[in-house]
Amino acid sequence: AVCLGLLCVLLLAEIIGLSVYCKLNSLSLKVETFYIHCNLNITDGIIGCQYIIKRDNLQTSYNNLTKERDQLHTSYNNLTKETDQLQTRYKTLSEERDQLQTSYNNLTKERDQLQNSYNNLTKERDQIHTSYNNLTKERDQLHTSYNNLTKEKDELQTRCKPLSEERDQCYQVMKYPYELKEFGNSSYFISTTKNNWDNATQDCRNRGTKLVIINNLEEQKFLISLNINTWIGLSDIETEGTWRWVDGTPLTTAYWGPQQPDNSGDPEVEEDCVEIVNWNRDPVKMWNDMKCNTERNWICEAVKD
Ligand SMILES: [Ca+2]
Ligand SMILES: [Ca+2]
Ligand SMILES: [Ca+2]
Structure with a gap:
């Protein structure tokens, strides 16, 4: 029994040594090792301890690998999600790119099209500009022509005025037909x-003449002969x-009829114009003053140069 106790003490010392060798293990492992080595020899204990350590290391490695696998799995899932998201974004971006x-x-x-329109508009603008310039020139030419024509019109009107007056006089002259007689130095237009x-x-x-002016007895006799x-x-x-002649000269030699001029003898009636009345055969007594609105023939005289 003493020997057996001594052996146990020795074994206990070895166990402590093994514990140092095995460094740190769980309390249960120590108990287990203690229990094992209480029944087995030291060599077997060391080998068993090594196996245990290896097993623990393997367990630890296994655990670590399991963790790594889980982490990898998680990472894989995350990467898969990211891939899906990226795939979706890629698709969206592709669609956007196609739309763009x-x-x-x-x-x-x-x-x-706008460039074509711009080019066409530029051409049209240039054509319109050219047309505008041409129209401006034409307008200026027309303005000049208008001014020239206005001047010509004014000149023609100036020239036309005396012609119109002559025409009117001609019309007036043509209104009253006459008979032409010549005597002495005068022409006589007899209405x-x-x-x-x-x-x-x-x-x-x-007619450019005057109502006849009787200058002498010969002329008086000529008129009576008509x-x-x-x-x-x-x-x-x-x-x-x-009494005044139509040329403004006063009467000097008169051939009044009997009791003439009498200014009608009626205070209510004026007789201011003179006629030749063939009421007797005496050529020096043939004139009568008469109401001017009475209608008579008349004789115009044109004195020759
Ligand atoms: Ca005369
Ligand atoms: Ca009179
Ligand atoms: Ca009279």
Whole structure:
């Protein structure tokens, strides 16, 4: 029994040594080792301890590998998710890229169309500019032509005015047909119609002549020989009793009929114009003062140069 106790003490010392050798293990392992080595020899104990350590290491490695596997699995799942997300983003981006490409193509077409439109508008603008310049030139030419025509019109109107007056006079002259007679140094236009003294005077003026002025007895006799009751160019229209010829000269030699001039003898009636009345055969007593609005033949005289 003493020997057996001694052996146990020795074994206990070995166990302590093994514990140092095995370094740190769980308390149960120590108990187990103690129990084993209480029944087995030291060599077997060491070998068993090594196996245990290896097993523990393997267990630890296994655990670590399991953890790593789990981590890898988690990482794999995460990566799978990320891959899916990236796949989705890639798809979305591809679609966006296609849309952008389509938009780019459309914009390119629109740009080309706009460029064409711009070119066409530029051409049209240039044509319009050219047309504008041409029209401006034409307008200026027309303006010049207009001014020239206006000047010509004014000149023609200036030239036309006396012609119109002559025409009007011609019309007036043509209104009253006449018979032409020549005597002495004068031509005589003898009317074939009758009119008042004023119109007769105006008709002679229209012809460039004067109502006949009797300058001498020969002329008086010539007029009597025509055998017409006619106005002569003598009146006292301006001043009663003061007789003047139509050229403004005063009466010097007169051939009044009997009791003439009498200014009608009626205070209510004026007789201011003179006629030749063939009421007797005495050529020096043939004139009568008469109401000027009475209608008579008349004789215009044109004195030759
Ligand atoms: Ca005369
Ligand atoms: Ca009179
Ligand atoms: Ca009279």
